[in-house]
Amino acid sequence: MSLKGFFVKEDADKEAKDYKKKNTPPEKTVVSSKIEPISNSSNSSISSATASSGIESSNGKAEFMKYFNEQLANTPPIGHYLEFVNAMKEVENVATDEKTKFQMIFAPFKAQKVTVQNLIDAGKKYQEILEQKKAALENGYKQGIAQRDQSISSLNEENKSIDQQMQSLNSKKLKNSESIKAAMDEKTKLDGKKADFTSAHAEVNTSIQVNIDKISQFLEATTTTTAGK
Numbered sequence: 001m002s003l004k005g006f007f008v009k010e011d012a013d014k015e016a017k018d019y020k021k022k023n024t025p026p027e028k029t030v031v032s033s034k035i036e037p038i039s040n041s042s043n044s045s046i047s048s049a050t051a052s053s054g055i056e057s058s059n060g061k062a063e064f065m066k067y068f069n070e071q072l073a074n075t076p077p078i079g080h081y082l083e084f085v086n087a088m089k090e091v092e093n094v095a096t097d098e099k100t101k102f103q104m105i106f107a108p109f110k111a112q113k114v115t116v117q118n119l120i121d122a123g124k125k126y127q128e129i130l131e132q133k134k135a136a137l138e139n140g141y142k143q144g145i146a147q148r149d150q151s152i153s154s155l156n157e158e159n160k161s162i163d164q165q166m167q168s169l170n171s172k173k174l175k176n177s178e179s180i181k182a183a184m185d186e187k188t189k190l191d192g193k194k195a196d197f198t199s200a201h202a203e204v205n206t207s208i209q210v211n212i213d214k215i216s217q218f219l220e221a222t223t224t225t226t227a228g229k
Contacts (some may be wrong), residue, residue, distance in 0.1 A: 052121060053202075072129065072130065078125045081123050084106070084119055106119075
């Protein structure tokens with residue numbers, strides 16, 4: 001008997017009693033071995049290594065929704081929780097209220113002596129597993145965040161040291177620039193003085209040479225003339 005066929009019966013309890021009278025157990029709901037992902041917006045899967053590290057995935061909430069569902073699906077079945085949840089998915093589009101759906105889907109489970117508390121306890125077991133998976137991810141993220149905090153702190157300290165060095169270097173550069181300007185001003189003055197003394201030297205030297213030439217010329221001439229007399 002299909003789930004939908006069972007669903008539209010008016011008297012679920014009577015149907016269960018009929019099964020018992022015939023000594024035939026109610027048909028067990030055929031479901032997949034895993035819960036369907038809650039969100040279908042993610043088309044990629046997350047690897048176990050990536051998930052356990054907790055620091056590589058960057059595809060957002062849908063990626064982790066898929067991961068958590070896969071982790072639960074890969075867990076050995078606990079009670080009839082997975083069967084019940086997936087059976088509910090098969091009739092989620094049937095036009096009736098949710099309470100009726102739950103009651104109708106639960107009827108064959110009830111016939112197998114599955115109690116409401118059994119389903120609740122199994123669901124809580126899956127929650128415990130989910131918490132373990134969450135803890136593993138949190139641990140990976142904490143380690144990754146701690147490593148990056150350490151790196152950020154180290155780089156900030158290094159930048160402070162660089163800033164201090166740059167301030168010292170800039171100060172030294174400024175002083176050097178001032179010294180260069182002063183030296184250039186002095187050099188300009190010295191270049192001017194050099195030009196002046198070069199010019200003065202040339203002028204004085206020329207004057208001396210003129211005198212030498214005249215002395216040679218005139219005194220030699222006078223000596224020659226006196227000797228002749």
